[in-house]
Amino acid sequence: MANGLPGRLLQRREDPRRASFLELFFDLAIIFALARLSRALLSDLSLHGGFQVLLLLAAIWWVWFVTAWSADWFDPRAPLIVVLLLWVMFGGLLMAAAVPTAFGGHAMVFAIAYVAIHLGRAFLLIPALRGHPLQLRTARVAIWFAVSGVLWVVGAAVAPAREALWALALVLEYGLARLGWPTPRLGRSSWPDLQVNGEHLSERYQQIFIIALGELILMSGITYSDAGFDRERTIAFAVTFLTAVALARLYLRPAGGRLGAAIEAAGPPGSRLALLAGYLHLVMIAGVLATSVGMELAIEDPGASDPAHLTLTVVGPVLFLIGRLLLSVVVDGSLSRPRLIGLAMIVLGGFASARLPLLGAGALILGLLILIIVADALLARTRQRRPAGAVGRWRRG
Template identity: 30%
Template sequence: MPTVPAVPGDRISRIATRVSTIELLFDLVFVFTISRVAEIVVHHPDWTGVGQAAVVLALVWWMVDAYAWLTNQTAPDTTFVRLALIAAMAGFLVLALAVPEAFGATGVLFGAAWIAVAVIHAALFIQRGGRGAAGRMLVVGPANVLVGVLLICSGFVEGPIDWVLFTLPFVAFLGSALLSARGGFDPGVSHMVERHGLLMIIAFGESIISIGVTASAHELDAALLAGIVLAVGVVAALWWCYFAGDDRRAEEAMSAADPRRRTGLALTAFYLEHLAMIFGLVLLAAGLHDLLAEPTHAVPLPAALLTGGGAGLYLLADASYRTTLRLGPAGWRALGAAAATATAWAGVAGSGLLQLALLVAVVVALLALERAGARRTVRDRSTAADTAGAVG
């Protein structure tokens, strides 16, 4: 029987097993954050706007995910920790308010809010995260504060230097990730998977909110109602990709992984690949904003690309996530990503309704093909087992 590495005594009572209600309250700010990131793309539906949105979301997601790791390593079960999380929630709200002009007028505010949430995070981790995690945080925490200093500096410059100051933090993130992967953290699997699943629900919810906000600004005629139904169908189909068993399989895969590899796997699967999935949903929401304005007309090229490309990016990242944790075949999702992106031509040459109908068809088809393949695999294994039994 394999030996299970012992969990240090100071962490047995600290590792969270379920998501707490204070974490659910904390994560509500992320809904507003995603809305603000989508605003960047809605107002600047070009490569510059998409690039700015990607950088800002990656920066914010680093700290959002850092708090998910914090509450994973130490349950927020004291008044002090809960009050500190509420203070951090206020900091995140200010951070979100500064998002649309983070590359401009509100850059200093964005950086200052980042420093506030980084300091609270580091202080809580050092105090409550256990000896190994606290040791790592003595390096990671100051690095996160340095990121905030760079962001404040970006508020005083414009042009290429602004982009340099916004991208330099990713060097610090890479160093922090490599350091963390060497040990000190041992993710509580059930909590980690559940928390990120709930954050994905928030991202899906923002897409639904975008549909509702756009629809409320126009007359509710038959064409718009059809567009709403199809848009909800797209979001629901993408939700199905994530929650039709992959969440359960992710927990099993993380539990079965070598504890020495678990932190690295979590950083790849739950920071990088979840970030890409969420950004895909942000692009989709931004595209739907213009597509639903006149769903029976040809879609402007930027909106068509955002809608199809957003769904495609989500599916490609989901395929990568499946591959990282070996959750199941990823080929159909990769093909679905290409097909979803290609629906942009239908929006430009036809209408928004046609593009949405094709998007629904693409995702439903790949799910059906995956399910048929899974059934065939089970049937083949059963046949092989029966044959082996007969021979024996």
Template identity: 35%
Template sequence: MSVQQTRNLLRTKDTQGHVGPVELLFDLVYVFTIIQLSHYVVAHLDVLGVAEAAVLFFAVWWGWNYTAWAMNWLNPFARGTQLLLAVLMLAALTMAIAIPEAFTERAWLFVTGYLVLQLVRSSFMVWAFRGQVMGRNYAHLLAWSAIAGVLWLVGLGFEGEARLALWALAVLIEYASPRFGFWLPGLGSTPMSSWPTTESHLAERNRLVFIIALGESILVLGGALLSEEFTFGVVAAAVVGFTTMFLLWWLYFDFRHGNAEHEYESDDVTAAARDAYAYAHALMVGGAILVAVGIEEVVHHPVGETSAWIAFTIVSGPIVYLLGNLIFQRALWRRTATSRLTGIAALLAVGVTSLWLPPLAVAVLVVAVMVALAAFDASSDRGVTTAAQNT
């Protein structure tokens, strides 16, 4: 890397699409964050707790997502960029530390970390792109984040469901803003065509964070086994849990339906990338986190009755992942895989019958559905490969 390349704050042709080491370092914070989120769900298995965990996750995801997009344009080898990522890592770590008590004693800490993450990054981008169209774009984005930030701050003055409602509205504003082109009164919007995107960089960044989310299943599984006796039920639950994690990896990297390396067919690359990586991957990564929660519950409770909440933890992860995968496919290829719809229907059926089965049996049925999807994908991939070779 030349001295000049370390001085260029924005990417050049030499650094375009490259995932830099500082980006991987930033992701390490999210290893801890995902652990915190999964533990929050386990500790708050009721309607209010799951709703709170969802708001926390979507905030955490949006912080990571906007950082990944910013790094689509920032040179990862520039010292200024690296210093920015250091500040953002500290803010993300602050959020992670606050997660267990984000709706109680440490609410202020979570909000502080989130606002620093969102506002500092966008302000930096406005400065980095000063005098350019992207500078205007990021000024609009900064304004929307500031509007949402007001609701985050107001929420600190309330407790319980009122705080949850205000923070949920703040998250909704953040997620809706790209769909409205960051429109502002008197200033108009920023068309997606004015956000030049290197799609391969975003694809790689999302692949990496999805693997991090899957890693939580390994950590949860190992931790659960350390605290349990190796009975037949516990060992069987561990094998089923590991298989579930591996199958989710298999489905994610499927050639036809997953985030694999190949050409995309959308005309508007930036709009497609927005839907595929900002929105669809929120559900796909969230599904992976819920799978980790389900694995932990089954290892600790392999036999006995399956409560409604244990059934929820076992079945919801794959369902949420498949919903995200459907959005991903619609964004990039304008198609809907009937195999994913069938899989969701089958998993819902498993959820309905789960109250009459022990948790381990429910997990086995979920694995059976995922094996069927993986087998169907494998046969479809062979057909596509054969057809491509014949042409």
């Protein structure tokens, strides 16, 4: 087996694994996708528009996540894997290009590209993995993507049922992954079957989160450049930059940087942790995307006080903190008291800022994020002074 085609494709689990150039190149498609999603949300700030963007984001995230998970197993230098990543990247670009009209005239483009990505992956890998246990796992995944693919294509063809069928397809795909893709006669994949390289996958999560923050900075910079350089817009742009810095700090310290070690320490069950972390990163990236749109609106018109615009300013950080708090639970088995209190304060601050201009609301949220960071640092310093046995169940997360 080691000398056959599967052996040449697979990455040895004991080898150090860093993200390859091709994986980072693939991430460029996600930059484009996030930019198009923010435009789509900006064009329709209603609950219905937000739900549609969430569906599209969940589909694009699933393409990235399944690809990152698959690439963890294979040698990125193998020609077949190069072809596979380029195939997925091109399909992802098609999906991103179709985002603005994915629930309209280009629904079929979005659906066909999505289905082709997942079935194309199986088409390339199943013959190449002949005789290897991964072939069976890949076949299970492919069968269920074929089933959900029917929902995607029918939804694209039948406009009245589109949202319901696409939502059902996503629930099916996300749920089946958690269950190990149970398939009649083929069984299901166990956690050892799905074991991943924790450091590599953790690094990929960090990279994609940085890309989401990059979209926030990119789009706010474009908006500021186009809108003008007056005092209020300059302050709004500074608030946006500091908000991105605060989100990055809250993400990385400390559980965001310990995820890889936690996956490795858990052994085969660590793949369950890696999967849950994938779900939670979707929540955090949705929060960053909403924050991006909210801050763009603040830069464009700092003095506006529209309820829908104000809601985005609050919902974005709230979603991020919820995902980040739950990541701490998954990694450390603990909740961060400062972040939990800070989350409650931001929710209350949202009600308090109902009559504030967008710039004032954004500055208020930034102030609360900074308070959380300061409280985290003070709590960490206090814990370092305590005896080891005095540490309770509440930890910084």
